[in-house]
Amino acid sequence: MRFAWDYTQEPALFTSFAVVFEGPDHLGEEEFESSLWDRVQSLTDKDSWRGQDHDPRVSADPDDPHFALSFGGQAFFVVGLHPQASRPARRFTHPTMVFNLHDQFQMLRGQNRYEKLREAILDRDVKLAGDVNPMLARHGEISEARQYSGRIIEPEWACPYSRTPATEARPDPLAALNSFLGRT
Template identity: 40%
Template sequence: MSVLLEKVERGRANLKGFNPARLKSDFKNFILNKDHPCIMAKTVISMDQLEIMAYHDLGSAETAEILLKDLETYVKNYDFESNDFRTFLAVFPESIKYSEIEFEKLLWKQLEKLHKKDSKEWDHAVSSDPENDNFSFSIAGKAFYIVGMHPGSSRKARQSPYPAIAFNLHWQFEKLREMGSFEMVRDRIRERDKALQGSINPMLEDFGSNSEAKQYSGRKVGNDWKCPFLSGN
């Protein structure tokens, strides 16, 4: 283990409030008891399939190193033969309340640093170009759909108790399609989102219809929005 990694591991142990059971309980309350629209998130939480870890400093190189290690372990241990879905949740319990623009900048800064430290090739099933309709973020050789959440989000479904990044394997959505459940799950989530907030998230689109990069932070962006992540770096 590198000196930097040892330092980060020691620091994580001293995180204020870093108690996995407490953090999981807070997110369980957020998902299960506040009419959260995502039925997949509810299933993951209910079946105790949420892997949750806490980190210092959203957007830092130190966080990128330990988070990458954790995600590599997550991918290595994932059972791709099972129909059970799991979500990896990176939580930043010490972070301040960000504006939507502040959070978006830090989210992409963290993803950029993750990418720079990742030695694996981009998942060939998706594009590495955030302008491409088939873009999806790749870590440890696997495509992930990223969901940024924070208390300052304008979308109620993203107003998590602490700033957090959910990493959902893209494979899970393809598995839903294979099972013939994708459209039903998608439509049910959108119906629940509209019931919760009066409208569905305007950024939501099916994979392949537009770059999913626009969806990651949860902020409403226009057609002129440019992804801060530069593919090929």
Template identity: 45%
Template sequence: MKSLSTLLGSSARRDLESGPDDGVVRALTEMVTHPEYPCLGARSVFRRDTASVVVLDEMEHADDLATLADALRTFAARTKDATNFVSLIAAFRSPVVTSEAQFEELLWGVLQTLHDGDDQPWTEGVSDDPAQPHFAFSHAGTAFFIVGLHPAASRIARRAPLPMLVFNLHAQFERLREEGGFDRMRTAIRTRDTRLQGGVNPMAEDHGDSSEARQYSGRAVDDDWKPPFEAREDDA
């Protein structure tokens, strides 16, 4: 079997840029179910077939982001009572991402556009200020924890052949914490990530200790970092 790094190489990206949507889904499934992939939550989603994947063209195109917004609304309504881990994954065929800073800007551009077009108030129980420890992104009345993946990621676990945004229900992590399984899963993931990368992700923090916004893009950021995002005044 190919190593995870080899699996995520440039040849995989070239194949997916022009391939059909089901090719993207197959490549994503192969990546997440690879024995070296550290995120147990993601592996659970694909093992249970509870991942919703939408393949789009552009991260900056209004029509593609409108499609994503519709998919998120449908996903939020369908999974509001889910007991298993579920995720919505948006994969973009373009642009070609060459740096972590570029991807970070694109990611927050997508989230700002989604928020600007959202007619629901910010989810109760989480902050709309990305500088606050209890921040979580909100769309369609649902709180999400975002995981960004792209070809130029320095962390192997965040590296993918195409730019992708994974929308995880924030409530599923809170439920896991209440049931006592969160610490165990977190420790296992960090152990697997260390085995893959040689060290723990320096941005890995627990919700409430620092803003999860710092983790969304996967880029290591300074203490004074602020994302290019602003919530509407009626949500503040």
């Protein structure tokens, strides 16, 4: 949340937040994907508990083509990396989640720089893997949730994620426990 809030105060291009996990490093693609969504769900639940609403510029529905994750009121595109990834561009020594702000993509579009950067990324992917990642799509074509883990997703895939609006979110369990114990 701090990263999102800091960005809101001082927007800057090419700013991402990477979370590198110590392990496990042996996860296959489906196991990594499951772990990624477990972590995302946990973060989302905490965001809702803290009263943060989903960024209104994107959908909270993972089946919607305009879906994006939201933390601290900012929309994010997540890139999952791990040692066992089938795509070379998605391999990293440890499981990692890179949070890229959607707002930056809009800034690049506004500066007419987005398409050139996108083409450079696609060219790099071809040089590394021999072809363009078949899961890549533009925002609004299909749900970006299908792209987060980096594995090829089957057409019948169902995203294991849901967002509870902040007004309906269950209480923060730590705050509830502290309240129960009489702590502030």
